[in-house]
Every structure is written in structure tokens, then in C-alpha cells.
Amino acid sequence: MNSSLLAALSRIVGRQWVRHRRAELVTYAMDGLPTHESLPGVVVIPGSPEQVREIIRLLHVVRVPFVARGAGTGLSGGALADPDAVLIALTRLNRILRVDPLQRRAVVQPGVVNARLSEAVLPFGLHYVPDPSSQAACTVGGNVAENAGGPHCLKYGVTTNHIVALEVALPDGSSIRLGSLHGEPWGPDLVGLFVGSEGMFGIATEITVRLERIPQSVRTMLADFSTVRAASEAVSSIIAAGIVPAALEMMDRACVAAVEASIYAAGYPTDAAAVLLVELDGQSDAVEAETALVRDILTERGARAVRTASTPADRARLWQGRKKAFGAMGRIAPDLAVQDAVVPRSALPAIMDQIDGIRLEYGLTISNVFHAGDGNLHPNISFDRRDSAVIARVRSACRDIMAACVAVGGSITGEHGVGNDKLDYMPWIFDAETLGAMRAVRRAFDPTELANPGKVVPVHACREWTAVKSTRTPTLRSGHS
Amino acid sequence: MSSGPYAALDPCVHCGFCLPACPTYLVTADEGHSPRGRIVLMRALERGEMSGHDAALVEYLDACLGCRGCEPVCPSGVGYGRGLEAAREQLLSQRGLSPLARSVLGVFRYRALWRSVFALARGLRATRLPSLLSGPGRMRFGMGMLAASAEMRERVEWSARQRGSGTAGHELGSRDDLAADQTRRPAAPPTVALFRGCVMDLLFSHVHAATRRTLEVNGYRVLDLPDQMCCGALHEHAGDRESARALASANVEALAGRADFVVVNSAGCGALLKDYGHLVGTPESSTLAASVRDVSELLAEKGPRPGAPLDIDVAYDAPCHLQHAQRVHEAPLAMLRAIPALRLQLLPGSDRCCGSAGIYSVLRPRMARKVLESKIADVEAASPRPDLVVTGNPGCIMQIGAGLRAAKLPVRVAHPVELLDLSYQNAGFYEVKGE
Numbered sequence: 001m002n003s004s005l006l007a008a009l010s011r012i013v014g015r016q017w018v019r020h021r022r023a024e025l026v027t028y029a030m031d032g033l034p035t036h037e038s039l040p041g042v043v044v045i046p047g048s049p050e051q052v053r054e055i056i057r058l059l060h061v062v063r064v065p066f067v068a069r070g071a072g073t074g075l076s077g078g079a080l081a082d083p084d085a086v087l088i089a090l091t092r093l094n095r096i097l098r099v100d101p102l103q104r105r106a107v108v109q110p111g112v113v114n115a116r117l118s119e120a121v122l123p124f125g126l127h128y129v130p131d132p133s134s135q136a137a138c139t140v141g142g143n144v145a146e147n148a149g150g151p152h153c154l155k156y157g158v159t160t161n162h163i164v165a166l167e168v169a170l171p172d173g174s175s176i177r178l179g180s181l182h183g184e185p186w187g188p189d190l191v192g193l194f195v196g197s198e199g200m201f202g203i204a205t206e207i208t209v210r211l212e213r214i215p216q217s218v219r220t221m222l223a224d225f226s227t228v229r230a231a232s233e234a235v236s237s238i239i240a241a242g243i244v245p246a247a248l249e250m251m252d253r254a255c256v257a258a259v260e261a262s263i264y265a266a267g268y269p270t271d272a273a274a275v276l277l278v279e280l281d282g283q284s285d286a287v288e289a290e291t292a293l294v295r296d297i298l299t300e301r302g303a304r305a306v307r308t309a310s311t312p313a314d315r316a317r318l319w320q321g322r323k324k325a326f327g328a329m330g331r332i333a334p335d336l337a338v339q340d341a342v343v344p345r346s347a348l349p350a351i352m353d354q355i356d357g358i359r360l361e362y363g364l365t366i367s368n369v370f371h372a373g374d375g376n377l378h379p380n381i382s383f384d385r386r387d388s389a390v391i392a393r394v395r396s397a398c399r400d401i402m403a404a405c406v407a408v409g410g411s412i413t414g415e416h417g418v419g420n421d422k423l424d425y426m427p428w429i430f431d432a433e434t435l436g437a438m439r440a441v442r443r444a445f446d447p448t449e450l451a452n453p454g455k456v457v458p459v460h461a462c463r464e465w466t467a468v469k470s471t472r473t474p475t476l477r478s479g480h481s
Numbered sequence: 482m483s484s485g486p487y488a489a490l491d492p493c494v495h496c497g498f499c500l501p502a503c504p505t506y507l508v509t510a511d512e513g514h515s516p517r518g519r520i521v522l523m524r525a526l527e528r529g530e531m532s533g534h535d536a537a538l539v540e541y542l543d544a545c546l547g548c549r550g551c552e553p554v555c556p557s558g559v560g561y562g563r564g565l566e567a568a569r570e571q572l573l574s575q576r577g578l579s580p581l582a583r584s585v586l587g588v589f590r591y592r593a594l595w596r597s598v599f600a601l602a603r604g605l606r607a608t609r610l611p612s613l614l615s616g617p618g619r620m621r622f623g624m625g626m627l628a629a630s631a632e633m634r635e636r637v638e639w640s641a642r643q644r645g646s647g648t649a650g651h652e653l654g655s656r657d658d659l660a661a662d663q664t665r666r667p668a669a670p671p672t673v674a675l676f677r678g679c680v681m682d683l684l685f686s687h688v689h690a691a692t693r694r695t696l697e698v699n700g701y702r703v704l705d706l707p708d709q710m711c712c713g714a715l716h717e718h719a720g721d722r723e724s725a726r727a728l729a730s731a732n733v734e735a736l737a738g739r740a741d742f743v744v745v746n747s748a749g750c751g752a753l754l755k756d757y758g759h760l761v762g763t764p765e766s767s768t769l770a771a772s773v774r775d776v777s778e779l780l781a782e783k784g785p786r787p788g789a790p791l792d793i794d795v796a797y798d799a800p801c802h803l804q805h806a807q808r809v810h811e812a813p814l815a816m817l818r819a820i821p822a823l824r825l826q827l828l829p830g831s832d833r834c835c836g837s838a839g840i841y842s843v844l845r846p847r848m849a850r851k852v853l854e855s856k857i858a859d860v861e862a863a864s865p866r867p868d869l870v871v872t873g874n875p876g877c878i879m880q881i882g883a884g885l886r887a888a889k890l891p892v893r894v895a896h897p898v899e900l901l902d903l904s905y906q907n908a909g910f911y912e913v914k915g916e
Contacts, residue, residue, distance in 0.1 A: 019511075019513070021535075021536070021537035022531070022535070022537070023513070023522060023525075023531060023535050023537035023538035023540075023541060024513055024537050024541075026521055026522065026525060026531075027512040027513040027515075027517075027518035027519075027521050027522065027541070028512055029521075030495055030521070031495075032495060032496055032497055033495075034494070034495040045510060045511060071497055071500055072497055072512060072517075073496065073497040073498075089510070089511075089512070091510035091511070091512075092510040094510065111510070113501060115501075134496065134497065134498065136498060136501055136554075137497045137498055137499075137500045137501050138497075259556075261558075262556045262557065262558060263553060263555075263556070263558070264556055324498065324556035325556070326494075326496060326556075327494065327496035327498045327555070327556030327557055328556035328557055329494050329557065330491070330492030330493055330494040330556075330557025330558075330559065331492060331557050331558065334491045334492060334493070334494070335494070336494040
């Protein structure tokens with residue numbers, strides 16, 4: 001990065017918030033998926049939305065690309081910046097600006113930590129529903145960029161269902177407001193378009209979220225099975241019975257072993273092939289009735305034991321084990337490749353068998369922890385990168401798993417986003433025309449492609465789609481389904 | 482996995498779950514000031530990709546408080562503290578200590594030196610000048626720290642309040658009960674050697690006295706053993722392992738095999754004494770380390786015996802080296818709950834570092850003060866406002882005490898054992914027969 005740019009950035013945010021020395025940059029070279037690494041040109045940590053806009057205006061003038069970053073817990077390499085780009089860390093913008101308990105809305109800055117928001121509105125009997133496993137650390141801004149999910153999104157929907165309005169700094173530094181506090185605005189759903197755009201359309205500087213009442217009654221059940229297949233079939237049976245649990249999560253034996261060795265040990269049976277966590281919530285009577293029904297289904301499907309958490313502390317313990325599972329993988333090996341794919345729920349039993357086959361074929365350790373209720377898989381491959389031979393096997397296994405998921409009608413990401421980790425897979429599920437349309441939408445927001453360049457829509461293949469791009473009126477058409 | 486001194490860092494998968502537990506990350510919002518960021522730097526140091534002379538790297542690693550608040554939240558059980566030790570030793574060997582750190586640590590190396598320094602400090606404290614001069618500026622904050630080390634003056638006031646309220650202490654225990662207890666006790670009570678330390682021995686002699694008295698009431702025989710040195714924790718945290726080892730060896734020599742337990746009332750010292758086996762590496766040091774207990778642990782094991790009521794609001798603040806390094810959580814609370822009528826609060830962030838961190842607050846006052854700010858704000862916002870904050874570590878007592886003085890809050894800080902001692906005194910446990 002040239003010194004005049006550093007000076008200009010320093011004038012905006014103050015010298016102490018501009019990081020450019022190597023030791024400073026290496027700490028920002030990875031997100032939660034350390035299989036990808038890239039040293040940013042410079043890191044800048046603005047202290048106000050106005051500073052964010054000023055930075056972007058400056059970068060737009062000098063045509064330098066930028067990438068936004070929250071807490072760096074993302075799992076697709078989406079918050080990595082190349083050496084020619086500026087990384088804008090939004091962690092200082094961490095204020096909850098307003099809470100309106102009557103309208104059930106909160107207005108927050110993008111650096112607010114997800115779990116802090118729920119804590120702050122707890123006194124009003126409210127919470128912010130989307131609860132990614134990293135919620136203790138991840139930021140609402142990052143959740144918006146990735147359209148983050150979480151265990152409780154099965155019943156309540158993902159991030160996009162909980163964002164009502166946004167203030168956005170566009171890639172030229174101008175500011176717009178999308179959505180409205182109450183009800184739907186006129187015209188196209190631009191909030192829906194922005195949420196999940198992975199930093200391609202600008203930076204959300206103010207986020208208005210929907211809050212929900214904390215349910216009157218909650219039951220959490222733990223069931224364990226002697227085969228993964230039986231557990232998968234139980235999942236399908238529960239949904240087929242017309243029940244929509246608040247959450248329906250699965251962990252396999254390897255994953256349970258890692259969790260039970262950690263300080264988040266939740267008392268999962270370590271000899272089970274798979275455990276299911278089922279949470280039901282709502283009005284007391286309904287929850288009681290559904291609990292009985294689910295218990296019957298689980299037993300019928302071969303659960304060895306079904307345990308119901310009786311106290312909030314028990315429930316919290318069961319959930320802590322699940323939510324910290326990914327972080328506990330360091331107990332298996334020092335490196336981790338987290339995958340994220342979706343399959344139709346009916347394909348779960350078969351795909352679990354296939355993943356096990358891939359594990360045997362490559363001689364790897366794969367543990368599975370995932371949102372079974374919506375078919376969102378997270379196979380975790382544990383390895384040690386100091387063994388150079390293993391890296392190629394890990395890569396191939398990742399590809400094979402993804403290919404298997406796509407082959408049964410699935411998708412390449414459920415909630416982690418495409419980032420740069422899954423760029424190569426995009427043409428598997430979208431045809432050239434569709435990718436061209438995506439690129440055209442991107443250019444509508446960002447004609448010079450300065451915002452998070454090179455991510456999400458594979459650029460290198462775009463040359464083939466110039467014809468589509470030039471029309472500027474592409475038809476959105478899914479390539480796969 | 483590597484087997485070197487950095488092996489404890491191997492399980493880090495970069496998930497970032499440690500970020501919200503790190504005091505320096507919380508005040509800077511900067512990844513380099515987070516455990517995960519520092520692990521990246523330590524790994525680079527280990528692999529030789531970055532040098533110990535890299536100014537930015539040194540700044541980030543030096544700015545770590547060493548509170549180890551990241552360890553209990555890590556799902557993979559990363560041994561951050563062990564990694565930091567290794568990194569600081571490597572940094573020290575490559576670039577040496579700063580002149581300020583060298584002179585501070587030098588003082589603690591020799592008994593005659595620290596004794597003179599603290600004797601002077603005690604003299605200054607006795608003039609009440611530090612109390613009058615305490616305030617927000619750097620010098621005045623230092624004065625506040627010294628003032629905060631004094632025995633709480635409110636002892637008298639609270640005793641009066643308690644007597645005025647009409648609750649009689651002797652209902653709960655009197656010296657007759659004590660005498661009866663003692664006759665029932667087996668012939669040889671467990672012996673306890675009091676670890677005297679440096680700061681504790683001179684500036685906190687009242688805490689030592691309270692420790693002795695409360696332990697004796699609970700059936701321990703307390704021994705005073707000569708030839709003890711500073712524990713070496715300050716040296717160890719700075720990467721000066723050679724000095725730490727020399728001091729530790731002297732303490733092993735002075736204490737080993739002489740009592741059933743070694744009791745420590747300073748969390749920072751206790752954490753290192755419990756780690757002497759690792760530091761010194763001899764069988765005697767391991768045996769000694771296994772006999773080390775925080776004063777709250779010994780007291781909690783015996784209940785402890787309840788004393789007279791104290792009608793006060795008390796906020797407990799957990800020292801990092803007690804909760805994270807020694808993993809002692811419940812014992813201090815049990816000790817405080819044994820005091821009738823005392824209303825105990827755990828403020829938000831009571832498990833977060835206060836910024837004292839040994840000599841950190843002297844070497845890096847700005848960051849230390851920033852870390853302290855949220856704690857002071859929590860005390861200020863507390864309802865009801867506590868009369869007293871209690872914490873079992875001298876650095877924390879002085880840091881929080883000075884912070885409260887600087888913010889002009891009428892809240893004092895003490896060691897939890899002082900309150901139990903006051904409760905015992907009011908109960909008449911210390912009155913000698915025939916007096």
C-alpha cells in the first residue's frame with residue numbers, strides 16, 4: 001500500500017486505527033476457516049458510520065478495492081482481503097443504538113456481537129432469533145452479509161427473515177436506506193437482496209432487526225442412536241408428522257467425543273453412533289403434546305434413550321455442547337476444514353453413508369455436526385497441515401462431498417456463504433447465464449467491482465458470459481433446480 | 482503436533498470463540514489484541530517466520546495481560562498461558578527487557594531491596610498523603626494504589642453498624658463453642674505454612690494476620706517459616722524464567738516438607754507456587770506444589786465456621802489467577818457466604834480482568850486503565866451499590882481501589898479473608914480467656 005493512501009486513511013480514522021505493519025496484517029489474514037489465508041494491504045478500523053463512508057469514498061476515487069470484516073468468524077474466506085485491497089474492520093461500531101420493546105425492533109451498528117444483542121433485550125422478554133454457533137463472538141453485520149443461519153432457524157427462518165431495514169454505504173461511498181421499520185416498503189425487496197450479498201453491494205452501517213418474544217415453554221430432548229441412518233430417518237419422521245421443532249440437530253460419534261472431552265461436555269453418550277437434539281417451543285399445552293409425540297417417534301425409530309432437559313441449566317448445557325462443537329475440533333487435530341452443504345431432507349440417510357465412504361476412501365477423520373431439520377450438513381475434516389501429503393486428500397474429499405450433495409439435488413452452501421472457498425463449485429449449480437445475471441446485479445450496485453472483489457461470483461469464468469453481461473437485462477434463472 | 486514449548490497452542494482451530502473473553506480485545510476491537518491474533522503471532526515466532534525484534538509483534542504480545550480468561554472458554558482446550566510463557570521467554574532471549582521492567586523485576590529479585598522499597602512505601606502510606614493525593618492522573622493513580630493497599634478503615638464503622646442493629650454476634654458462635662470444638666478435634670491439627678511473599682508481606686501484613694487468625698479458628702496450625710523469597714511470578718510472566726526459577730528454588734528449599742499445606746492469600750503467587758513442579762522440575766518442587774492452597778480453599782474445606790453478622794453489601798471480583806490459572810471458583814464465595822447477613826453480589830464482568838496483571842499496570846498504564854474502566858462502571862451502576870469490593874489478590878485490590886478513588890466512588894476494596902476475620906472478631910472468637 002502506498003504511503004499517500006495510508007496518510008489519507010489516517011486522516012479519516014486517526015493513525016492508531018490504521019494497521020499496515022506485517023505483524024498487524026497477519027492477524028487479519030484468516031477468518032474462521034484457516035485453510036484460506038491472504039494478507040490484506042492495510043487494515044483500517046473506523047469508529048463511526050461517517051468514517052466508513054469517507055473511507056469508501058476515498059477508495060472509490062483512487063480505485064482501490066475493499067473488504068468488510070466483523071469478528072472474523074466466517075467460514076468461507078469471505079472476509080479475506082488481497083494485498084491490493086483495504087480491509088475495513090467494523091468491530092468498533094459496536095453500539096446498540098435503540099431498542100423498541102413495543103414494536104419489537106432494535107437498531108444496531110454492524111459490529112454488535114450477536115449474543116450481546118439478545119442479552120440486551122432479555123429484560124424485555126425478547127430475543128434476536130438467528131443464533132449461529134459462533135453467536136458469542138460473531139457480529140450482526142457479518143450475519144447480514146452471510147445471511148447467517150443457526151439451529152433455531154429451522155422454525156423461525158434465517159437472518160433475512162429478521163432484518164427489516166438497513167442503512168448501507170454503497171461502494172461509491174454514498175448512503176442509502178433500504179426497507180422500513182414497519183411493514184413492507186414499495187418496490188423490489190432490496191433488503192432481501194442485500195442480506196446474504198457477502199459484501200458485494202457495500203457495507204451495512206446501521207441494521208434494524210426484528211425481535212421476537214421468548215417462547216412461553218421450551219423443551220429440549222436428547223436422543224441417541226446406534227446408527228447414523230436411524231437418526232437421519234427419525235429426523236424425516238418428525239417433520240413428516242407435521243411437527244416443526246424450533247431446532248433439530250445431529251452430531252455423530254467423532255463430534256460427540258470431541259465435545260465430551262471439552263469443558264463444554266454436555267453428557268452426550270459417547271458410545272452412540274449419532275445423537276439428536278430436538279427442541280420444541282411455544283405455548284405450554286402444545287409443547288407438552290408435541291414432546292410426547294416426538295418422544296414416541298424417536299423411540300419408534302430406534303432411539304436407545306431419550307432424555308428431556310428439565311431445567312434451563314440442563315438445556316443450556318445441552319446447547320453449549322452443540323454450539324461449541326466446531327471449536328472443539330482442535331482436540332482431534334490442529335487443522336480443520338469445515339464444510340457447509342444442503343441436501344433434501346429425504347436424502348440425508350444416503351448422503352451420510354456416502355460421506356462415510358469418502359472418509360474411508362481418503363483415510364481422513366470426518367466428524368459431522370449439522371442442522372438435520374433443514375438438511376444443512378457440516379462435515380468437519382480434521383487434519384494436520386504439517387503433513388503435506390494430507391492436504392491434497394482433504395481438498396479432494398471436500399470436492400467429493402460437495403459433488404455428492406449436488407448430485408442428490410442439494411446446494412453448495414446452507415449458511416456459510418460462498419466467499420472464496422466455494423467459488424469453484426458455483427458453476428456446478430448455476431449455468432453461465434445465471435452467473436452472468438448475478439454479475440450484472442453486482443455491477444448495478446458496484447460498477448467498478450471494488451467491494452469484496454473476486455468472491456461469490458467466479459470472475460475468471462466470466463469471460464464466457466460477456467454476451468449476457470452486455471445485455472444488462474439478464475433474466476434470473478436458476479441453473480439447477 | 483509439535484512437541485516444543487508451543488505445543489499447547491496446537492489445538493487452536495481459529496474459531497474466534499475466545500474474542501469476547503479477552504479484555505484487551507474488548508477495549509481495542511483489534512484482532513492483534515485478541516488471543517486468536519496473538520496465537521497467530523506466536524506460531525509465526527515459533528516457525529521463525531517473524532522475529533522477536535519485530536516491533537509490532539512485540540507490542541501485541543507485550544500488551545497481553547496474561548489473565549488467561551481465554552482458556553476456560555476455549556472448546557479445544559488451547560493452553561494459551563503455556564504458549565505465552567514460551568513466547569515471552571523467546572522474546573526475552575532475543576531482545577532483553579525494557580529498562581523499566583528490568584529495574585522493577587530486579588527489585589523483586591533481592592529480599593533486602595524489596596523490603597526497603599516496600600518499607601518506604603509503607604512509611605509514605607502511614608502519612609495518609611497517598612489517600613489525599615489519589616486521583617485520576619498517572620501519579621495520583623499510583624498514590625491511589627498505595628492508599629488502597631491499607632487495611633480498611635471501615636472495620637470500625639461496620640462493626641458499629643452491626644452492633645447497633647442489635648444482632649448479637651455471640652448467637653452464632655462464641656469462644657466457648659470454639660473451646661468445645663478444639664477439645665473435639667484430633668490431637669494433631671493440620672499444619673499450614675504461610676507463604677509470605679513480597680508485596681503481601683509488607684503492604685498487606687494485615688491480610689497475613691487475618692489469614693493466620695481465621696485459619697486457626699478453623700482448626701489449622703499456622704507456621705511462620707523463615708528464608709522465603711518473592712514467588713517469582715512477575716519474572717515468569719515477563720519471560721525471565723531464570724530469575725523465576727532461582728526464586729522458586731529458594732522457596733522450595735524454605736518450605737518443602739515442613740507443613741501439610743502451604744497457604745497463599747495472593748492469587749498471582751498461588752498460581753505460580755502451584756506450578757513450581759513445572760517451573761523447577763524436581764520431585765520436591767512437585768510435592769510442594771501439590772500442597773499449595775489458596776486461603777479460601779482451606780477455609781471452605783472447613784465450612785468455614787460462621788462468625789458474627791456483617792450488615793453490608795459486598796461485590797466479589799474474581800482474580801484471574803485464582804479463577805483461570807488455579808481454577809478456584811466456589812471457595813471464596815463459600816467463605817463470604819459463611820458471614821451471616823452479608824449480601825453478596827457478582828457484578829457483570831466480575832470474572833473479567835481488572836488490568837492489574839502483576840507489573841503490567843506499571844509498564845502499560847494506558848491499556849491497564851482502559852481495561853479497568855468497564856469494571857469501575859459496573860460498580861458505579863450496581864444496585865444496591867456495594868459498600869465494598871473484595872478480591873483475593875494484592876494487585877487487583879490496589880488497581881480496583883485506585884480506580885474507585887479516581888472515580889470518586891465511596892467504595893473500598895479488601896481481601897475476602899479480612900471480612901471473615903472481622904466477622905470472627907465481632908463474634909469474640911479472638912478474645913483470650915481471662916482477659
